[in-house]
Amino acid sequence: MKTTDLIKEEQTRKEIITAAQELFQKYGIDKTTMDDIADAVGKGKSSLYYYYKSKEEVFYAVVNKEKDEIMHSISDAIKDIDSASEQLKNFFLTHFNQVRKKLNLYSVIIKGNAKKHIDLFYKIQKESLDWQITMLKNIILNGIKNREFKKIKEKECEAIVSVLVMMLQGMDSNLVFAKDNSQNMIGVEKVIEVFINGLKYGR
Amino acid sequence: MKTTDLIKEEQTRKEIITAAQELFQKYGIDKTTMDDIADAVGKGKSSLYYYYKSKEEVFYAVVNKEKDEIMHSISDAIKDIDSASEQLKNFFLTHFNQVRKKLNLYSVIIKGNAKKHIDLFYKIQKESLDWQITMLKNIILNGIKNREFKKIKEKECEAIVSVLVMMLQGMDSNLVFAKDNSQNMIGVEKVIEVFINGLKYGR
DNA sequence: AATAGACTAAAATACCAAATTAGTCAAAAG
DNA sequence: CTTTTGACTAATTTGGTATTTTAGTCTATT
Numbered sequence: 001m002k003t004t005d006l007i008k009e010e011q012t013r014k015e016i017i018t019a020a021q022e023l024f025q026k027y028g029i030d031k032t033t034m035d036d037i038a039d040a041v042g043k044g045k046s047s048l049y050y051y052y053k054s055k056e057e058v059f060y061a062v063v064n065k066e067k068d069e070i071m072h073s074i075s076d077a078i079k080d081i082d083s084a085s086e087q088l089k090n091f092f093l094t095h096f097n098q099v100r101k102k103l104n105l106y107s108v109i110i111k112g113n114a115k116k117h118i119d120l121f122y123k124i125q126k127e128s129l130d131w132q133i134t135m136l137k138n139i140i141l142n143g144i145k146n147r148e149f150k151k152i153k154e155k156e157c158e159a160i161v162s163v164l165v166m167m168l169q170g171m172d173s174n175l176v177f178a179k180d181n182s183q184n185m186i187g188v189e190k191v192i193e194v195f196i197n198g199l200k201y202g203r
Numbered sequence: 204m205k206t207t208d209l210i211k212e213e214q215t216r217k218e219i220i221t222a223a224q225e226l227f228q229k230y231g232i233d234k235t236t237m238d239d240i241a242d243a244v245g246k247g248k249s250s251l252y253y254y255y256k257s258k259e260e261v262f263y264a265v266v267n268k269e270k271d272e273i274m275h276s277i278s279d280a281i282k283d284i285d286s287a288s289e290q291l292k293n294f295f296l297t298h299f300n301q302v303r304k305k306l307n308l309y310s311v312i313i314k315g316n317a318k319k320h321i322d323l324f325y326k327i328q329k330e331s332l333d334w335q336i337t338m339l340k341n342i343i344l345n346g347i348k349n350r351e352f353k354k355i356k357e358k359e360c361e362a363i364v365s366v367l368v369m370m371l372q373g374m375d376s377n378l379v380f381a382k383d384n385s386q387n388m389i390g391v392e393k394v395i396e397v398f399i400n401g402l403k404y405g406r
Numbered sequence: 407a408a409t410a411g412a413c414t415a416a417a418a419t420a421c422c423a424a425a426t427t428a429g430t431c432a433a434a435a436g
Numbered sequence: 437c438t439t440t441t442g443a444c445t446a447a448t449t450t451g452g453t454a455t456t457t458t459a460g461t462c463t464a465t466t
Contacts, residue, residue: 008407009407009408033457033458034458034459034460035458035459043408044409044410044411045458045459045460046409046410046411047409047410049459049461050407054459054460055459156393159389159390159393160393160394160397161390162387163387163390163391163394166377166381166387166390167374167394170370170372170373170375170376171370171373172373173376173377174373174376177325178369184362184365184366186362187364187365188366190359190362190363190366191367193401194363194398194401196401197401197406198397198398198399198400198401198402198404198405199397201400201401201403201405202400202401202403203400233449236426236428238428246440246441247441247442248427249429249431249440250439250441252428252429253438253439253440256429258428258429
């Protein structure tokens with residue numbers, strides 16, 4: 001296998017999950033057959049199994065791609081910033097915005113209420129949880145080092161961060177059910193500002 | 204109809220929904236029949252329909268009772284307190300604790316994944332949303348009047364509060380799925396403290 | 407390496423009969 | 437006049453079965 005082959009294979013995988021993503025959003029996961037996906041990429045169904053060994057794996061790849069995109073967006077939004085406060089703010093706002101963008105697919109998964117898919121979805125969501133915890137913990141600990149935030153114990157910081165991601169996750173699920181969330185944007189920003197002030201001052 | 208009759212009727216209604224509550228928790232909503240509930244209160248099925256005109260109404264009454272209990276607990280926990288900070292803290296902690304207590308029933312409803320019941324459950328949850336928003340808004344506005352919190356515009360306060368209840372709700376749903384949440388307790392307290400500090404100081 | 411057609415096993419769907427169960431009503435009991 | 441009940445019906449749910457669709461495999465082809 002040459003390097004060009006590897007690139008081509010990656011390209012095909014990309015095409016497959018892009019097609020799958022569109023179909024899943026339009027028709028739901030159960031109503032989308034492997035034949036549908038194969039047709040969409042102009043191949044026979046059997047060819048799909050050369051790239052993914054099951055439909056579940058295709059679904060996993062689709063959701064995982066969305067997760068990666070969100071994580072990268074957040075990373076990009078904080079990497080060139082020195083202030084821990086700004087990093088925190090960007091972290092939450094970017095997360096909130098990104099999730100809003102991906103809402104269509106999430107709605108299909110959750111509202112299609114097939115337990116199997118929802119479980120996998122939560123499993124993947126959980127995978128990014130550890131990442132979020134590590135990121136937030138580092139941001140806050142750095143902010144303490146900078147004297148930007150007041151000092152707190154590392155254990156305390158961990159407890160805080162784990163509740164923060166719990167709230168984040170909760171807001172995500174909430175977004176799925178709420179009809180209109182455009183006005184919440186401003187509230188989210190305000191809440192973050194208050195919280196950051198709390199990390200800076202007091203006691 | 205005499206006043207004693209009214210009291211007796213209320214008593215019977217109470218018995219019915221208490222029995223229903225237990226049965227719902229044990230066997231789930233669909234597996235609990237009206238006959239089961241009637242047997243539990245020692246009456247014939249038809250008698251239930253004298254008090255509630257449908258099974259749905261019984262279910263509604265059960266969930267609504269839990270909602271009321273939570274609201275009363277919170278009211279009790281803040282009514283004799285002057286400090287807005289303490290009121291805020293008690294509000295969140297009491298809410299968190301109460302929801303943890305009611306978790307069994309919630310799990311049965313959510314995990315039994317019958318769309319009909321989940322929808323009603325969310326509808327009732329939404330009804331307490333307005334109450335929560337009003338309460339929290341008043342607490343914060345009072346805190347501003349006391350000079351306990353720094354001044355913010357009323358519109359800003361509303362935006363903040365609506366996001367806070369969104370996060371609260373999100374945490375609730377999250378509790379249902381999480382196995383162990385005992386350790387979150389401390390984190391919740393810390394996050395509230397930081398948030399309250401943010402309301403007090405800064406900018 | 408990559409694709410596809412023919413195939414199988416598993417799952418979803420459709421259908422129907424039987425059984426449960428929600429909800430009604432008229433009559434009885436207190 | 438309030439409350440309860442048993443007998444009844446209409447609506448759902450269940451269980452079993454035949455049929456179709458679909459996931460996934462295997463072999464052959466390019």
